[in-house]
Amino acid sequence: MNPYLISIKSRLKTLWQNKWVRGLLILFVVAVLFLIGLYISIYLGVFGKLPTSEAISSIKQEQATQLLDKDEKLIGKYYIYDRQPVTFEDLPKHLIEALVATEDSRFYEHDGIDNISLMRVFVKNLILQDKSAGGGSTITLQLAKNLYGRKNYAMFSMLINKFKESIVAKRIESVYSKDEILILYLNTVPFSDNTYGIESASLKFFNKSVKDISIVEAATLVGTLKANTYFNPRVHGTRSRDRRNVVLSQMVNYGYLAKDSLAYYSDQELQLDYRSFNHDLGIAPYFRAAVKKQLSSILDTLKTPEGEKYDLYKDGLIIHTTLDYKMQQIAEDAMKDHMSKLQANFETSYGKHSPWETNSKLLKSAIAKLAQVKTYKENGLTETQIKDSLNVKRPTDVFSWKGDTIKNLSTIDSLKHYLKFLNTGMLSVEPTTGAVRTYVGGIDYRYFKYDHISQSERQVGSTFKPFVYTAAIDNDLSPCTYFSLNKVTYTDYDDWTPTNSGSDDEDPYINYTLENALSNSVNTISVKVLEEVGIPKVLEQVEKMGISKALPNEPSLALGVAEISLKDLTGAYASYLNKGKSVTPYYITKIEDKYGNVIATFEPEISEKEAYSEFTRQVLLEMMKSTVNKGTASRIRSTYGLKNDIAGKTGTTQDNKDGWFVGLTPNLVTITWVGNDNHSIGFKSTGMGQGANSALPIFAKFYQKLNNDSDFRPITSAQFETPSEQVLTALDCEPTKRDGFIKRLFKKKNKKKSFN
Incomplete structure (x- = not known):
């Protein structure tokens, strides 16, 4: 041997x-x-059945439902996991290169398990204790983890999960090409801020589709994959920038970028254009909530090809809506611009004697309505215990027009804080279809979930008067009929005496035409016109205009004591621009499944019959033009300098609780409302609370911004049609007429009578 x-x-x-x-x-x-x-x-499946190659080949991932505006721009999403898949063709080359260089440099050479990398990790990391050796994981292994997750086992949990992922990775490689693996990975990997998939991340952090992101932006997103919270570019800018530069260095190391370009890219500042698709944040949150509510009932009527119900949060539906993204932005900006200033003036007007601080009866009533108080009572707490609990202070997120803050507040403190805020609703629709173009349901959805367009019904004040005049004209009352300004006491209605704003200075012997009375919103004449035409005919007229709810059958109806939703009011006013036909404001045009197949379509809901004659329509439109040109809404011209063709109507309710403005232009109907959610709190004075001051400026600022954008020229430059000769003749009369000497001699300044 x-x-x-x-x-x-x-x-x-x-x-x-x-x-x-x-x-x-x-x-x-x-x-x-x-x-x-x-x-x-x-x-063999002892620790749980592994996905077969067949199952892997038919991977079904949960996808967010997308909400698109009329031009297919993304408004928001409904999701559990914010995921929005794209195809491989949408991925820019530099994104793939950044990913491979950083996460798996030998991606195109291994079959799911990189044995060379594992050996390097074993030698350098475990034996030589070199922490820079990396982790040895591959993109395919990470994909396996992303797709099927990990389970917690009593012993050897990490080892078992790693083995499972290696088996699944091998099967993935046997089923999919390298390009397919990359797109699967990028569509499922979690990015910062609970965002899944490269398209969602690109839209969220840079407000652009992934196909349009730059080398630096791609490197930033790839850099977050190492630890998406730690390297979140929104929260940790410096950290994210440093990690981005590591990715850029890796791209240079592996020949994807020229060495002399590294300094150029690395020196660039981190530039984000962040857009949150959180349900409470982002553009049009009230609209998204309203659409979601409608979708709940719509999807109950639809079935997938397999006969199952669609899941709004998982099935990747595409909801096409009527909203105009850009116009919505302008509407929200106009609202914030006005409401922030109005709120400051509102609080100043009350000073130290504000009702939310000093009115004990109001506060007691508001406290009693708190859900928290009801829960305490159900749990058997005494009044003293409840009071003590409500006075416990804790850090609280607080809304403010100057910027949100965190304050140490009790429940009572918080209640007082939010009681003071004015709120608003603003809706713009296309008058011929009812398609909603803007939808502002309140001042901030995070803190005020109540929707003032669809949920709220408030007294509409003088915005109801055009309906009274419409019924009168359509029942053959001449527009040149004169009515006296003088007050009348209606004895059969508890001696009710309607008065006009500033009535102490008015001449009771002056008579107004219908046009002059409406444009100046004269209360006494509106009631007399209602009496002339009759309440039943006015109620019938309003119903023809699409408002079907029961309204008060009493003379004060003429002054707008009826509570109507802003949405219904807008649909009714659209009839003045739509040949007398009212519309139902609608949001959704069609729904597609995730493959782009149309599964539902929706048509405008337009009244089949005209609610009144063409003559009446033109007369009322002329009257409401006068409201803007020389009546209660004239500050549109004098203060805001708008030269657009506009008709409109202001509205103010009793005790200045509600301010309204209706703005009509040929191609758009816009209604704004302003008030406090607590009906006991109104404006301190009519000067501040009148619709011309509280609600009209939102419309005016909205149109100022529209006028500055050429994209909206079809709306801002549109002109009303020329009225017919019959209409012009019918309106051709002096706006006022004073009683003669004999009539003045025998005329009572405050007549008493019963309402016919």
């Missing part, structure tokens, strides 16, 4: 006789056998 072999055999025998060496070898063999046995048991 070869002496050399004899020597080796002798040495091995000596080693085996050493109990420590023998023990280590036995331990090694046992460990290997254990790992082999564990791997086989995992493969």
